Amino acid sequence: MTTSKVPPVGLARAVERFRSVLDRLHRRSAPPSAVMLEKILGAWVAQGITVAADLKVADALADGPLPIGELARRVGADPDALARLMRALIGEGVFTQRRDGRYALNALGAALRTDSPMSVAGMARMVGHPAHREHWSQLLEAIRTGEATVPKLRGMPGFEYLVANPELGEIFNDAMTNLSEAAVVPLTAAYDFSPYARIVDVGGGHGRFLAAILAATPSARGVLYDLPQVVEGAPDLLARHGVADRVEIVGGSFFDSVPAGADAYVAKNVIHDWPDHQALTILRNIRAAANAGAVALLAEFVIPERPRQFIGNWTDMEMLMATGARERTEAEYRELFEQAGFRLSRVVPTVAPISLIESRAV
Ligand SMILES: C[S@@+](CC[C@H](N)C(=O)[O-])C[C@H]1O[C@@H](n2cnc3c(N)ncnc32)[C@H](O)[C@@H]1O
Structure with missing residues (x-):
């Protein structure tokens, strides 16, 4: 049991408080609409991370940095479109680009490796999956009625829907394992x-x-x-x-x-x-x-x-x-x-x- 990697709870909470102070400072120092836009566009950032997880970009980079052509070939993507996605993700701190132009893993990018013990690839794939996005499109209805919306949308309880759709069920199970x-x-x-x-x-x-x-x-x-x-x-x-x-x-x-x-x-x-x-x-x-x-x-x-x-x-x-x-x-x-x-x-x-x-x- 590797408990040694866990920092003390007090330290974790202190870092959280410090982060929340920084967040408050950021919110006060920037125009409110800019802060709000950042939060709203979080949905786009999340979808970009989902695509990187679906394509298994992190797995492709696991053995070392790659130029865009080779990376695109390995993950089955258009090189120009993938380079633009990588630029957007690097801007969010996910992956890095070397001086020679090759793309590489960093700590956040490595968390998308499917073989990492602390992988979040399954979560990334679940949250951006079209069926899961459809569930979240029902949030308005859930807030209006206070009732579950997935069973109404799918005509069956959510867990049964996962059994009836094994591809989604597998992604869900991977996410829960993460x-x-x-x-x-x-x-x-x-x-x-x-x-x-x-x-x-x-x-x-x-x-x-x-x-x-x-x-x-x-x-x-x-x-x-x-x-x-x-x-x-x-x-x-x-x-x-x-x-x-x-x-x-x-x-x-x-x-x-x-x-x-x-x-x-x-x-x-x-x-x-x-x-x-x-x-x-x-x-x-x-x-x-x-x-x-x-x-x-x-x-x-x-x-x-x-x-x-x-x-x-x-x-x-x-x-x-x-x-x-x-x-x-x-x-x-x-x-x-x-x-x-x-x-x-x-x-x-x-x-x-x-x-x-x-x-x-x-
Ligand atoms: C969100 S999962 C949590 C699983 C596990 N405790 C974990 O944290 O990974 C909920 C669990 O409840 C189980 N479950 C649902 N209905 C159940 C029932 N009627 N009797 C026993 N287990 C049930 C599910 O099969 C599932 O494994």
């Missing part, structure tokens, strides 16, 4: 799981979070719980991370029940998928299954009480459109936990935007 990879090390560095002998990962997908927890906690055993067709894909990942012999894989629905008898129940990016009444069903099923004094640990983006720049504000919009669900504040999680028979004990921040919300069965 988010998970970026979150698991900060989460396991921020919290000591060693007091728990048996840990159930509820809605754990293929078990990436559970694998990280067990790698950091050699004394613990885990149960991976998700829908049967999802956990089918878990054994490879668990084996790759060297924890397969300590994990029991269980398929089922958390709306029916949750595996019993654990000291800790973790659920990462699960509760935010559901409106309150369904979130409560999941938490009550966890409560019914939990040992006396067990903890429930949710890994989620906790919305700050006072508005500030925060990724969770935007995944909140995504949740609204997708399922009518929401990201929540600490107070909203406290209330949900109370109704489900838990008491929120603390929110543990990490160096990433995700936090661990710890509660105990009462």
Whole structure:
């Protein structure tokens, strides 16, 4: 477990505050319409990054700098159009150009490599995908009605639409893997799981979070719980991370029940998928299954009480459109936990935007 790469949470927060002061200064020193235009045109910048990810420009540059002709040949693009896109991206700090004219990776460009452990290529491809853009074109309707728009647009729940469209489904899964990879090390560095002998990962997908927890906690055993067709894909990942012999894989629905008898129940990016009444069903099923004094640990983006720049504000919009669900504040999680028979004990921040919300069965 490589926790050494995670900077202290305090340092990360100090940098964030410094950045927000600089942002405020920038907003005050430039004409408001110029600042607004920059934000509006962020959609174009994002689409340019999506195209670079779709073309796998970063993978093509992985072995070293290339002249435009060779780069265009390798990614299957028009050399003049690609050179103009590269100029625009370099202006945003993504990729660099050498004095001899060859294009090269820099730190931001390298984050688009598909083989990078912290890759965001999947996220870039998902956010700019025509189907996903179409979903976001429904934001106006979602804000007017307060209702989920994806099921209306697609004639089926969003997760079913992904199954019916495997190409989009694969891009979505890659994007989720990107988010998970970026979150698991900060989460396991921020919290000591060693007091728990048996840990159930509820809605754990293929078990990436559970694998990280067990790698950091050699004394613990885990149960991976998700829908049967999802956990089918878990054994490879668990084996790759060297924890397969300590994990029991269980398929089922958390709306029916949750595996019993654990000291800790973790659920990462699960509760935010559901409106309150369904979130409560999941938490009550966890409560019914939990040992006396067990903890429930949710890994989620906790919305700050006072508005500030925060990724969770935007995944909140995504949740609204997708399922009518929401990201929540600490107070909203406290209330949900109370109704489900838990008491929120603390929110543990990490160096990433995700936090661990710890509660105990009462
Ligand atoms: C946003 S994903 C999070 C996955 C994983 N915890 C992570 O962070 O990568 C939500 C998970 O909930 C699972 N899920 C959805 N409905 C479920 C149900 N009724 N019972 C169990 N798991 C379910 C999905 O299959 C998916 O793996």
